[in-house]
Amino acid sequence: MKRIFVYSSVILLFFFQVLAVYSFDAQNLNKEVFAKRRQKLMDKMEGGIAVFRADAFNRDFYYLTGFDEPGAACLLIPDAEEKFILFVRPQSPARIVWTGKRYGTEEAVKVFGADKAYSMAQFEKILPRYLMGKDRIYCSFNNKELTDTLTQMIRRPRDNWPKEISNVLPPIHDMRMIKDSYEIKLMRKAIDITCDALLETMKAAEPGMYEYEIEAIIEYIFRKNGSQRPGFPSIVGSGPNSTILHYDVNKHQTQDGDLIVIDVGAEYGYYTADVTRTIPVNGKFNKKQKEIYEIVLEAQKQAIDKIAPGVGIYEVHYRAVEVIKDGLYRLGLITDKESRWQYRIWLMYNTNHWLGLDVHDVGSRGHDDGKGRRLEPGMVLTVEPGIYIGEHSLASLSETMRRSNARKEDIAAFLEKVKPIVEKYMNIGVRIEDDILVTEDGHENLSSKAPRTIKEIEKWMKKKSYLNK
Ligand SMILES: [Mn+2]
Structure with a gap:
């Protein structure tokens, strides 16, 4: 019985x-x-x-x-x-x-x-x-x-x-712009997993590693933590590739002294994260890398600080642009802070987008009065300024210029002046990207778990990862 x-x-x-x-x-x-x-x-x-x-x-x-x-x-x-x-x-x-x-x-x-x-x-x-x-x-x-x-x-x-x-x-996309608590829970999870992957990468990275090995570590941590897949193709760009915005071939071997731009996002419950960190593969930023990095970091911090209900999304972008312009001018990479075209050689995109089910989530940024769509509690946006100094940067100038009113002699004078500075910073690409939730009284950085300061990154990179023993 x-x-x-x-x-x-x-x-x-x-x-x-x-x-x-x-x-x-x-x-x-x-x-x-x-x-x-x-x-x-x-x-x-x-x-x-x-x-x-x-x-x-x-x-x-x-x-x-x-x-x-x-x-x-x-x-x-x-x-x-x-x-x-x-x-x-x-x-x-x-x-x-x-x-x-x-x-x-x-x-x-x-x-x-x-x-x-x-x-x-x-x-x-x-x-x-x-x-x-x-x-x-x-x-x-x-x-x-x-x-x-x-x-x-x-x-x-x-x-x-x-x-x-x-x-x-239109009404569905208006709704999708404001995340409910269920969505924010899923996004927190996606972003947490992404930060964990970036932390593990900081520990594991070493010169000689191939970009795809770093991609493998990122995506291993994604899956290990229940992410279904990357929300978009992982970008791991080292050295010259750090200056290519959407580089996702990830096939080159890293060299001692390279910076690596790692722009990745775990997908969780169909919601995706989108976080970028730029790290020196050997664990130490050199002086030139630091100079560029600090400008981008300051731009990102000031842009994030601006985020609050009622602020226009373009105001956030322009805050970043102002800091970037100041920095570029200080280093001699632009000769005129008022110029509308010079800074665009080094930062060529709008530094914010909505985040959610889509990595570039639905909803317009608005154009009406130049300030852009006003931020509201529940919106999630990325803040991702960068500076990219590559072989192609100046070469693309004539193409970029076709859309502006820059005069030929101004361009020639500019090139003359900046060429040696460009040489100095060649192949340095830096992007720093965080995912920001707009709250009732300001904002919350959902990806703050992944370190951003030079000191913190270098500290993490001294640790050993269990994945490359
Ligand atoms: Mn992004």
């Missing part, structure tokens, strides 16, 4: 074990978070019906549904009893053998909270039934195929049939 009890307990335990793994995603999904977002969007709609279709994973679709399988569609109908309709790939035992389980229609209701679920195969057939009686359709204008199909459909004159079609993305 006792023995039977033990056996059955083991079997029961095994059964629950399987169930626990099986329903991992279901347990993780916070249904209410997604329901709230859908309701918020429906509140912004003027009746009608929103139609979404995601043949591949789509971030806007995921944001509203939490549903992450490809081959899905969804309807949102504010005025109906059944407001949230999901179309999903059906469960198929024969398929499970090859590719594993799908959610299927049953879980679309149970796990994802759909009021009704259908097989995706029925989408085209069932859709007209839901369009009937609605005066307006909302859909994502990014999905050209769906937009075209729906436009065709409403052209056919019918009674009780939608007459208008509008883009549903």
Whole structure:
């Protein structure tokens, strides 16, 4: 009797074990978070019906549904009893053998909270039934195929049939700009993992290592800590490659004396981090590297200090630019602080972008009055000034100049003056990037765990990593 009890307990335990793994995603999904977002969007709609279709994973679709399988569609109908309709790939035992389980229609209701679920195969057939009686359709204008199909459909004159079609993305992207507490939790995790990877890299880096070895350490720490993947291709650029903004070939061997720009981000729960640190591969910044590094660090600090609700995102950028210009002028890399083109040779991009489900997250930075979009609590943005002095920098000058009003003789005089200074700092590229959450009374640097000061970085680089013994 006792023995039977033990056996059955083991079997029961095994059964629950399987169930626990099986329903991992279901347990993780916070249904209410997604329901709230859908309701918020429906509140912004003027009746009608929103139609979404995601043949591949789509971030806007995921944001509203939490549903992450490809081959899905969804309807949102504010005025109906059944407001949230999901179309999903059906469960198929024969398929499970090859590719594993799908959610299927049953879980679309149970796990994802759909009021009704259908097989995706029925989408085209069932859709007209839901369009009937609605005066307006909302859909994502990014999905050209769906937009075209729906436009065709409403052209056919019918009674009780939608007459208008509008883009549903602007209100969704406005919502996505302000992160809720659920999103901030995931972003904190993604950013923490990224900082841990950078710390391990600081310990492990040594001259002679290949860039891809450093990439491997970064991405090992990502996966080890539960990140699904890098949110974007990891950038590990050493020496001359440190001056190439989106260098991701990562195939060169580091040389003693190189700086390495490491621009990486773990993805966690579909949210990505985006953090950059620049480190000397041998563990010590030399004098010239320090001079450039300190300018970038000061620019980044002052830009971050500015971040608070009500401040325009361009004001943050221009704060960084002012500090960079001062520094470049001091070193002789620009000859005129007022020049609108000189500093752009060394810093050629806007130093902020939104961060979230996308690494360059949705939402415009705004243009209206030159200050840009005003910051609000819950926004997350990166601050990533840099200075890049490469072989190509001056060569690209004539191309850059075509877009400015710089006079030929001014350019010639400038080149004459700065050439020797450029030689001095050749192949030094520095970028420092942190992820900043706008809070009610200012901001929080979510990536402060990864050291930025020269002293701290050099201290960390003296330690040994367990990964390169
Ligand atoms: Mn970035």
